[in-house]
Amino acid sequence: MAEQEVILFGMCISPFSRRIELALKIKGIQYQYIEEDLSNKSPLLLKYNPVHKKVPVLVHNGKPIAESLVILEYIDETWQNNPILPKDPYSRAIARFWAKFVEEKILETGLKTNKVKGEELEQLKQEVHQNLKLLEKELEGKEFFGGEKIGFLDIVAFVVAHWFQVASEEVMQVEFISEEKFPVLHKWLGKLREIDVVKKCLPPRDKHAAFIKARFEAAKSAPK
Incomplete structure (x- = not known):
């Protein structure tokens, strides 16, 4: 698979952000992490998640995905090594x-x-x-x-x-x-x-x- 850009907008204390980091690490995916201050949300976060305006947001090759459960499934379907969901x-x-x-x-x-x-x-x-x-x-x-x-x-x-x-x-x-x-x-x-x-x-x-x-x-x- 060609080199892919993966960016995670998260917050250190957010359990939802940590879910995504854990999945990325289990899969061995290289990613850039951007810490968000939720009392002063960045323009990029608001751009990538205009609906909920919260973390986590995964940006894969410029395309944003929001909501931790949705992101987890996306990660598993996109990178099929070390699967986290059962095949059955x-x-x-x-x-x-x-x-x-x-x-x-x-x-x-x-x-x-x-x-x-x-x-x-x-x-x-x-x-x-x-x-x-x-x-x-x-x-x-x-x-x-x-x-x-x-x-x-x-x-x-x-x-x-x-x-x-x-x-x-x-x-x-x-x-x-x-x-x-x-x-x-x-x-x-x-x-x-x-x-x-x-x-x-x-x-x-x-x-x-x-x-x-x-x-x-x-x-x-x-x-x-």
Whole structure:
């Protein structure tokens, strides 16, 4: 394949950006990384993602692709070495199903917990707990969601689990995914954190913690 220009517009702390970096590194794709300040978005970001105006954006030979799940599939279809999605159509569909589940039932529900209190908060926590149990059941008996190596769902789920884990530890001093409550997911999370290519895609802990604490304080003080 001829030399190709690959540019990733991202943000250090964004789990969605880190998904794309992880996929690019797994594939061994050379790329230029451009860090965005989301409080002062660059003209190029606004040009390449005029709809959502957010990261990540992958620009391949001048053509932009936005939204992390869409970008992941594009990367896998364009560079077919080290596939992250299964070749079997049914297995691909299942991976996509669980990726959507992670986005809607764990990520979106978990983010709502910053905005509520009391009984509503407890209800959301219980909902996240039940959804994590369902996700854990899908992982049972496997090294990774992708089987014996990191796959599409591992990339999608890991960044969500890791980011919530850091947030829970830093803000509430508890584990989001504890060994006692989620032994399979806890082991999977620890295993992924020890893989070199994954380590390279994690933001520095102090920077990550400072960002989360600032976001948490802003959410608390925001008008209801």
